[in-house]
Amino acid sequence: MSFITPTDRPQAANRPVNGSASGATNGAATPQPPAGQDAKVAIVGRPNVGKSTLFNILTDSRKAVVRDQPGVTRDLLIERAEFWGHSFDLIDTGGLTEAKDPFSKLIRAQVTEFLATVDLALLVMDGRDGLLPEDREVVRIAKEAGVPFVIVVNKIDRQHEVDLRLAEFHEFGVDLIATSFEQRRGLAQVLEWLDRHLPKAGVSAPMEGLTVAIVGKPNAG
Incomplete structure (x- = not known):
């Protein structure tokens, strides 16, 4: 593992909205966004795995609230990020749990529906806690959506x-x-994975941005 340097950090235009070890995908070909449309990348995971921390690092912002408790991020948060010639929207999603309360069910439905619209996903999990049932649910949802993803x-x-x-x-x-x-x-490995799977400038049709979503259980970061 290596450190990311300050010069490697993406720069972001603020745009909040409510609402082993290499970088292979799940085997699906990375889709290219139609000309004139933004691509999308999501950060997904269960609570307290570090999703919001990763979001803040990649967007060079502090828009996402980072606390050591589950369920802090409850709405979609979107920021424009730029690095290595790429420009895209990064999306932090609410933490996924197996709870049966109406709000948790709403978050699961929201994330499930949203993943079907993104181009890439970063599935964030917690190496200290190990593999939990919510993590398997995150992978299941991503596979059903057919979105290329990597597990972070x-x-x-x-x-x-x-x-x-x-x-x-x-x-x-x-x-x-x-x-x-x-x-x-x-x-640095996360950035390298994104670099390999985001549309290359000058190769595909010009695009205004790419959206990246981060998905995971709540409070994973």
Whole structure:
């Protein structure tokens, strides 16, 4: 794992809206957005895995509230991000849980519907907690949506723990990126994955931006 330098950080135009170890996808071809349309990338995951922290790092902002408690992000939060010649919208989503209360069900329905509209997804999981049922649900939703994704396993703070912490996540059969958002480790690999899968300037039709969504259980970061 490596550190991201300040010069590697994406720059963002503020636009909030309510509402192993390499970078392979889940096997689906990365779709190219139609000319004149923005592409989309989502950050998804269960609560408290680090989604909002990753969102703030990639957009170079503090729009997403970061607290060590589940359920902090309840609406979609969208910011424009730019790095390495790419321009796209990054979307932080509410944390997914298996709770049966109406609000949790609403969040699941919102994220499920939203994932069908994005072009890429970063599925954030917690290496300390290990693989939980909500994580499997996140992967199931992403696969059903047919969106190319990578699993970003956060909170792996020690290099010698990488193989151990990633072991159970290999059951999904997709590539994993080991990270520690707090220590800024592994972020370069996240950017490299996005760079490989975002439309290249001068190759596809001109686009105004690309939307990236971050999905995961609540409070995963």
